[in-house]
Amino acid sequence: MEKFGKAEIRNLTKVIESGCFCDKRGGFMDQFRTEFARDLQAKHAISGGAAMLLMHAIPGAIGAGAGDEIIVDPVVQFHAIACLHNNIVPVWADVRPDNFLMDPSSVERRITKHTKAIWVTHLWGFPAEVDKLRRIADKHGIYLLEDCAHAIFAEYKGKYLGNWGHIGTFSFNMGKQLPTGEGGMAITSDDKLAFELNRRIIFGESPEVLSSNYRMTEFQAAVGVEQLKKVPRYLKIYREGKKILDEAIADCGWLDERFVIKGGVVAPYAWSCLFHGERKGIKLGVFKAAAKQAGASLGFGFTQRPGYMYDMFRKPNAYGNKGCPYNCHLYKGKVDWKTGLCPVAEDVIPRLVVCNNMALDTKIYRQNAMKIKEAIKLAESGNVKPLDYSDLDKKILAIVKEYGPVEPMEAIALLDKRHGPHLDEHSMFARMETLRDFFPYKLSHAGPRKFAFHDLSRQ
Ligand SMILES: Cc1ncc(COP(=O)(O)O)c(C=O)c1O
Numbered sequence: 001m002e003k004f005g006k007a008e009i010r011n012l013t014k015v016i017e018s019g020c021f022c023d024k025r026g027g028f029m030d031q032f033r034t035e036f037a038r039d040l041q042a043k044h045a046i047s048g049g050a051a052m053l054l055m056h057a058i059p060g061a062i063g064a065g066a067g068d069e070i071i072v073d074p075v076v077q078f079h080a081i082a083c084l085h086n087n088i089v090p091v092w093a094d095v096r097p098d099n100f101l102m103d104p105s106s107v108e109r110r111i112t113k114h115t116k117a118i119w120v121t122h123l124w125g126f127p128a129e130v131d132k133l134r135r136i137a138d139k140h141g142i143y144l145l146e147d148c149a150h151a152i153f154a155e156y157k158g159k160y161l162g163n164w165g166h167i168g169t170f171s172f173n174m175g176k177q178l179p180t181g182e183g184g185m186a187i188t189s190d191d192k193l194a195f196e197l198n199r200r201i202i203f204g205e206s207p208e209v210l211s212s213n214y215r216m217t218e219f220q221a222a223v224g225v226e227q228l229k230k231v232p233r234y235l236k237i238y239r240e241g242k243k244i245l246d247e248a249i250a251d252c253g254w255l256d257e258r259f260v261i262k263g264g265v266v267a268p269y270a271w272s273c274l275f276h277g278e279r280k281g282i283k284l285g286v287f288k289a290a291a292k293q294a295g296a297s298l299g300f301g302f303t304q305r306p307g308y309m310y311d312m313f314r315k316p317n318a319y320g321n322k323g324c325p326y327n328c329h330l331y332k333g334k335v336d337w338k339t340g341l342c343p344v345a346e347d348v349i350p351r352l353v354v355c356n357n358m359a360l361d362t363k364i365y366r367q368n369a370m371k372i373k374e375a376i377k378l379a380e381s382g383n384v385k386p387l388d389y390s391d392l393d394k395k396i397l398a399i400v401k402e403y404g405p406v407e408p409m410e411a412i413a414l415l416d417k418r419h420g421p422h423l424d425e426h427s428m429f430a431r432m433e434t435l436r437d438f439f440p441y442k443l444s445h446a447g448p449r450k451f452a453f454h455d456l457s458r459q
Contacts, residue, residue, distance in 0.1 A: 001233065001360045003179075004223070011222035021218045023047075028221035033185070035228055040153075040160050042168075042187035044194035047221065048201055051149050051171035051184030053214035055082035058167055058186070060210065061196035062143045064088055064116035067330030070145075071110050071118045073102040074306035074345045077313070077448050079119035079147050084316055087325040089335060091115070092308045094342040098259035100272075100352070103344070104132035111136070114333045117143035122151035122161050124357075125177075125267035126260060130156055130164035143167075149184075152177050153235055154267035162187045167197065172220065175425050177234060177267060177358065178227045180220040235267055238357055241365035242268040245357070248369035252376050254279045255353065270426075271357040274348065275300075282379050284350070288437050289387045290378035296371035299430035300437070302352045304445050306345045308337040312447060356426045387438050392421065396431055397441050401453040405446035408432060 011028060015021060023029045029047055037045035048054040055078060059065060066087040072080045073095055080090035094106035102120045118137055120128045130146065137144040148154070148162045149171035155161065162168025167190075170176075172183035188194050199207070201214035249255040256274040260266055277287055284300065291298045307313055314337060318324065326335045339346065359365060378384055389397070399414045400406055406414070408428040416422055423431065432451045435443040440457035 001237070003230070003234075003360065007226040008223050011226060012219060015218045015222050018218075023215060023218070028218050028225055029216060032216075032221040032224045032228070035225060036170075036185050037187060039228060040162055040168075040187050042160075042163055043189035043191070044187065046186040046188075046194060046197050046201065047216040048184045048186065048214045049216055050173065050182050050214075051147075051169045052078060052082070053212075054169050054184050054186045054197070054201065055079060055147070056085050057197055057200040057212070057214060058082065058145060058169070059086040059088055059116075060200050061193055062117060062145075062166070064143075066325060066328050067114065067332065068116040069112060069114040069333055070116055071107050072307070073121055073123075074308055074342050075100055075123055075303060075349060076121050076147075077303070077307040077310070078149065079121060079145070080307050080313065083119075084313070084318060084325065087319065087328060088116070089114070089325050089331060089333060090307070090313065091333075092306065092337070092342055092345075093118075094344045095348065096259075097344050097348055098256075099126055099128075099261065100258075100345070100348050101126060101128035102133065104129050104136060106342070107133060108136055111140055111142075112333055114331070115140065115142055117145050119145040119147065120165070121147040121149075122154060124272060124354075125150045125154050125269040126258065127151070127154055127156040127161055127264040127266070129261060130161065134164050137165075145169075149176065150269035151267050152231055155265035156261070157263040163189065166190055167193055172224060172227075175358075177238070177269060178224065178231050180223045180227060183216050183220040183224065234358070234360065237360055237362060238268040239266070240362050241357055241359060242266065242271055244362065244365040244369050245271045245355070245372070246273075248372045249273050249376070254282060255376070268357040270354050272352055272354040275351040275353050277379070280380065285437055286382075286384050287353075287375065287379045288434065289384045291372070291375040292387055292434065293385055294371045294374035294378055296375045297355050297368050297430065298372070298375075299354045299433040300352070301350045301433065302354055303349060303448055304436075306342050306349060307448065308341055309339070310448055313337070355430070389438070389441075392431065393435060393438075396428075396435065397443070397453060400432075400443055400451055401441075401455075405450045405452040407447075407449050407451075411451075 033045040072090045074092045083090040144165035146165040146168040167188045172180040200211045443451040446452040
C-alpha cells in the first residue's frame with residue numbers, strides 16, 4: 001500500500017501555486033481541522049506545529065501554572081516536560097502492571113489541593129482507563145488531559161480517545177500513524193477551552209494572553225488531509241500485525257502479551273510484551289543476545305527508568321537553573337521522588353520488550369514473528385552466542401563517542417553525513433537501545449531519549 005503519492009503531491013503543488021503557505025480561510029488547514037474534528041467526533045480541532053507545542057500551551061489554556069501540580073504517568077515524559085515548561089510540578093502516578101498505563105487508584109492517592117489536572121498518555125495506542133480517570137477529575141473539579149500521540153482512532157467503550165478528557169492531543173511527526181513531517185492537533189468539545197488554546201498558539205501584534213507562534217503550515221495540512229483518509233486503512237494492517245506478533249509469543253510462558261482493557265480498541269503504534277524470564281531461569285541479557293542472533297527486531301526496556309529518576313526532572317535546569325518549579329515560592333507542596341515512588345513502573349519498565357507496529361505489509365510482521373519465535377527457542381536452549389557489533393553498530397558507537405550524548409534524531413543526521421544507512425527514528429532508537437547491553441563498548445541513557453558512550457574495557 002502506497003503511503004504518500006499523487007494526492008499528496010497534487011495538494012502540495014496547489015499550496016506552492018497559491019503562494020500562501022500559512023493558515024488561510026478555505027485552505028488545507030481549515031479542511032484538515034474540520035475533517036479531523038468530524039472524524040474524531042469532537043467539536044473543535046486546533047492545529048499546531050507539533051503535539052509538543054500544543055501540550056506546551058495547554059496548561060495556560062486550563063489556567064494552570066506556577067504553584068500547581070499535574071498528575072502524570074512515569075513511563076513516557078512528554079506531558080511532564082510540558083509541565084516543566086509551565087513551571088508546574090509533575091506528580092508521578094503509578095501504572096498498571098499488565099498494560100503499563102496510568103493506574104486510576106494511584107492517581108486518586110496523588111491528588112492534593114494543588115492538583116490542577118490529570119494528564120494521561122495512551123502509550124503505544126492502548127487505551128487507559130479514561131472513564132475512571134474522568135470520574136476522578138470531575139469529583140475533584142480538575143481537568144483530564146489525554147496525550148493521544150500514539151492513539152488516533154483508538155477507542156474506549158465506543159468513544160474515540162481524546163474525547164474522554166477535556167482536551168486530547170495527537171502527533172503527526174514522521175513516526176506516527178498520521179505523518180505530516182511534523183505537526184499536531186488538539187481536540188476538545190469545550191468552546192471556552194478551544195478559544196483559550198487557540199489564542200495561545202497564535203501570536204497577534206498585541207496578544208491578550210501570553211502566546212506564541214505554534215502554527216502548522218499549509219504544507220503539513222496538505223499532506224494531513226490525505227493521510228487522515230488513509231489512517232483507517234493503515235490501522236487495519238497494524239491491527240493484523242499486532243495479532244501476528246501476539247501469536248508469536250502465545251505459547252511462551254515467560255513473555256506476557258500486553259493487556260487491553262475491556263471495551264478498548266487499540267490503534268497499534270508499537271507492539272510490546274513483558275519479559276518474565278525469571279519464571280524459566282532466562283536472563284534478560286541472554287534473551288537480548290538471542291533476539292539479535294535470530295535477527296528479531298526488538299528493543300528492550302524503553303526509557304529504562306521512570307521519568308522521576310532522570311536528572312532533568314530531579315534537578316530541573318530551566319528558568320535560569322534556579323530549581324523551578326519545585327522551590328518556586330508559589331509552590332506549597334512537597335517533592336519527594338525517591339526510588340520506590342512508583343514500584344510497578346520501576347519493575348515493569350526494564351521488562352518491556354518492544355518493536356515498531358507500523359509496517360504496511362503483513363509479510364514484515366510474519367518475518368519478525370518467526371524471528372521472535374526463533375529467539376525464544378534460542379534463549380530456552382541456552383545456546384546463545386555472546387553479543388557482537390555489526391558494522392552499523394560500530395558506526396553508531398563511533399558517532400556517540402565523538403558527539404555524545406546524542407538523541408536518536410541527532411545520530412540519524414550524523415549517520416547520514418557518514419553515508420548512512422539512513423534509519424528512521426524508531427529503528428535508530430531500537431539500535432541504540434540494544435547497544436546498551438554490550439561489552440566492551442556500550443551506550444547508556446543520558447536522558448529520556450539521549451545516549452552516552454562508555455568504554456568499559458578501561459574500567
Ligand atoms: C507520547 C508522545 N507524546 C507527545 C509527543 C510529541 O509529539 P510531537 O513530536 O508531535 O511534538 C510524542 C512524540 O513522539 C509522543 O510519543
